[in-house]
Amino acid sequence: FVFLSVPDGYEIPCSGTGTARFYHRLAPGGGEDRSVAFDLAEDPRPAERHAMLVLADPQTQNAADMARFHAETVPDVRATVAGLAGPVAFGVACGDIVYDDLSLFPDYERAVAAMGVPFFQVVGNHDLDLGATTDETSTRTFSRHFGPRWYSFDRGAVHYVVLDDVHWHGRGYLGYLDAAQLAWLAADLATVEPGRTVIAAIHIPPLGAAQLRPGDDAPHIAESVTNREALYRLLEPFRAHVVAGHMHETGHAFAHGVHEHVCGAVCGAWWTGPICWDGTPNGYAVYEVSGESVTWRYKATGHDADHQLVLY
Numbered sequence: 001f002v003f004l005s006v007p008d009g010y011e012i013p014c015s016g017t018g019t020a021r022f023y024h025r026l027a028p029g030g031g032e033d034r035s036v037a038f039d040l041a042e043d044p045r046p047a048e049r050h051a052m053l054v055l056a057d058p059q060t061q062n063a064a065d066m067a068r069f070h071a072e073t074v075p076d077v078r079a080t081v082a083g084l085a086g087p088v089a090f091g092v093a094c095g096d097i098v099y100d101d102l103s104l105f106p107d108y109e110r111a112v113a114a115m116g117v118p119f120f121q122v123v124g125n126h127d128l129d130l131g132a133t134t135d136e137t138s139t140r141t142f143s144r145h146f147g148p149r150w151y152s153f154d155r156g157a158v159h160y161v162v163l164d165d166v167h168w169h170g171r172g173y174l175g176y177l178d179a180a181q182l183a184w185l186a187a188d189l190a191t192v193e194p195g196r197t198v199i200a201a202i203h204i205p206p207l208g209a210a211q212l213r214p215g216d217d218a219p220h221i222a223e224s225v226t227n228r229e230a231l232y233r234l235l236e237p238f239r240a241h242v243v244a245g246h247m248h249e250t251g252h253a254f255a256h257g258v259h260e261h262v263c264g265a266v267c268g269a270w271w272t273g274p275i276c277w278d279g280t281p282n283g284y285a286v287y288e289v290s291g292e293s294v295t296w297r298y299k300a301t302g303h304d305a306d307h308q309l310v311l312y
Contacts, residue, residue, distance in 0.1 A: 001023045001024065001025055001026065001143075001147055001148045002023065002024050002026060002036055003022050003023035003024070003147065003148050003151050004022055004023075004038055005022075005151070005152040005153055005154065005188065006020075006022050006040070006153040006154065007040075007153075007154050008047055008154040008155055008156060008157075009042060009043060009047075010040040010041065010042055010043055011040070011041045011042070011043045012090060012118040012153070013038070013039075013040065013041075014118050015109075016113075017109035017110065017112050017113045018109075018112040018113045018115070018116070018117070018118055018119055019109060019112055019118075019119050019120075019121060019145075019146055020090075020118050020119065020120045020121075020147075020153075021147070022038075022147070022151065022153065023147040023148055023151070024036040024038075025147075043088070045088050046088075046156075047087075047088045047155045047156040048156045048157065048290070048291060049086065049087040049088075049156070049288075049289065049290050049291075050087045050088040050089065050090075050155045050156050050158075050288075050289050051081075051084050051087045051088070051089040051090075051286060051287065051288045051289070052089070052090060052091070052092060052155075052160075052199070052286075052287040052289070053077060053080065053081070053089065053090075053091045053092070053117070053284055053285070053286055053287075054091075054092050054094050054201070054243055054245075054263050054284060054285040054286075054287065055073070055077070055091060055092070055093050055094065055266050055284045056094040056095065056096070056244070056245025056246070056263040056264065056265055056266065056284070056285070057094070057095065057096040057124070057245045057246065057248060057265035057266055057267055058073070058093065058096070058097055058098070058108070058266040058267055059096045059097075059098065059099045059126060059265065059266070059267045059270060059271075060097075060098050060099060060101075060104055060107070060108070060267070060271070061098070061099035061100070061101060061270070061271070062101065062104075063104075063107075064271075065099070065267070065271045066104055066107045066108075066111075068271055069108075069111060069266070069267075070107075070110070070111055070114070072301055072302060073111070073266055073284075073301055074111050074114045074115055076283075076299070076301045076302060077091070077115045077117075077284070078114070078115055078116060080286060080299055080305075081115070081116065081117055083305070084288075087288065087289075088155065088156075089117045090117050090118045090119065090120065090155070091112070091115065091117050091118070091119040091120070092119065092120045092121075092122065092162070092201050092243070093108070093112075093119055093120070093121045093122060094122045094124075094201055094202075094203060094243065094244065094245040094263060095122040095123060095124025095125070095126075095127065095166070095202075095203030095204075095244075095245050095246060096124035096125065096126040096127060096203065096245065096246065097121065097124065097126075097127050098126060098127060099126045099270070100126050100130060102127070102129070102141045102142070105141070105142075105145045106145075109145070120153075120160075120162055120201070121142075121145075121146040121162075122162055122163075122164070122201050122202060122203050122245075123139055123142050123146075123149055123164050123166060123203065124166060124203040124245070124246065125166045125168075125173045125203065125204075125222075125246070127139075127142050128142070128166065128168055128173070129141050129142075132168060132170070133170045134168070134170065135167050135168045135169065135178070138168035139164070149163075149164035149181075150162060150163050150164055150181050150184060150185070152188050155289070156289055156291070157196065157197060157289075157291055157292050158196075158197045158198070158199055158289055158292070158294070159189075159192045159196060159197070159198045159199075159238075160198075160199050160200075160201070161185065161188065161189075161198065161199070161200040161201070162200075162201050162202075163177065163181060163185070163200055163201070163202045164177075164181065164202075164203075165177050165202045165203060165204050165225050166203055166204060172222070173222060174221040174222055174226055175204035175206075175221065175222065175223070175224050175225040175226055175228075176225065176226050176227060177225060177227055177230060177231060182230055182231075182234070185231075185234055186234055189234055189235075189237075189238070192238065194237040194238065195237070195238065195239065196238055196239065196292070197238065197239045197240075197241075197289075197292045197294060198235060198238040198239070198240045198241070199240075199241045199242075199243060199287070199294070200231075200235065200240070200241070200242045200243070201242075201243045201244075202225070202242060202243075202244050203244060203245055203246050204222070204223065204224065204225060204244060204246045205223075205224060205225070205242070205244035205246060205247065205251075205260060205262050206224065206225045206228040206231060206232070206242055206244070206258070206260055207219060207224050207225075207228060207253070207255070207256075207260060208223060208224060208244070208247055208251060208253075208260070208262050209251050209253060209262075210223050210247055210249070211223075211224075223246070223247065228256075232256040232257065232258060235257070235258050236257055239292065240257065240258045240259065241258070241259040241260075241261060241294060242258055242259070242260050242261065243261045243263065243285070243287070244260070244261065244262055244263065245262070245263050245265065246262075247262050247277070248264070248265040248267075248268075248269070248276045248277050249262060249264060249276050249277045249278040249280055250262060250263065250264045250276070250278060250280040250298060261285070261296065263284065263285040263298075264276045264280035264281070264282065264283055264284075264285070264298060265280075265282060266282060266283065266284055266301070267282060268281070268282025269282075274301070274302075279309075279310075280298070281300035281301070281303065281307065281308075281310075282300070282301050283298060283299050283300040283301045283303075284298075284299055284301070285297070285298055285299070286298075286299050
């Protein structure tokens with residue numbers, strides 16, 4: 001691919017279904033000199049105030065799960081967007097868009113079209129070609145639908161980065177950011193003024209808190225980014241947030257100079273019950289930005305905005 005970092009002040013270019021289309025695929029061959037054109041339209045709406053909806057782990061395994069996603073999540077997102085009272089909005093599917101059945105990607109794209117705002121996609125461990133023998137070949141289907149595995153864009157005063165931290169080794173995965181991606185990220189962040197707000201979206205959380213409850217000495221390699229220190233160092237000059245999913249629970253920690261957010265799952269208990277591991281209702285996160293300030297809240301699907309907790 002050749003792709004660009006969509007600048008603030010321009011509409012997010014989209015495919016016919018509403019997924020962000022900021023890239024061109026380059027076919028093999030064709031000589032050394034090739035060119036592509038990106039046609040960007042100016043956005044008359046100021047994005048100083050904007051909102052990001054983070055849908056982590058829709059994880060639809062079959063047509064019945066996908067039907068519930070369309071029937072329950074899609075109208076809830078539409079209502080949330082309508083209630084934002086002005087800010088420019090976009091969505092991020094924060095990985096595990098489907099549950100190993102990649103033929104369901106077109107149904108997810110239909111859901112994006114129905115939600116009515118541009119969506120960026122993060123690759124999750126259930127979005128991979130599981131027959132692949134290398135990490136490089138494990139995202140062929142994902143990339144055919146959604147483009148590069150890592151990229152960036154700007155909205156208002158915030159610089160956004162999407163990363164792929166799911167490293168497939170042929171028989172499983174671990175949380176890891178490879179050298180090519182880290183080199184790209186260093187070059188990308190070199191264009192961003194130190195002190196600015198940077199939000200990175202990934203699937204597996206850098207550290208999370210899952211290891212704390214059972215008292216484990218270290219996080220599991222499939223539930224954390226094993227080389228997270230490299231990510232922390234690159235984000236150190238900025239007011240940084242990392243938004244992740246994967247864990248089917250909710251968490252927030254401020255450590256290593258970075259806000260780490262773990263978002264509850266759209267599917268709750270894999271569409272078998274409306275609740276996550278830790279009791280979080282199934283739903284999604286809403287991040288609202290005003291200038292450089294970021295606030296966040298959780299939206300339980302099918303409930304009023306203030307529904308957060310039930311005790312028995």
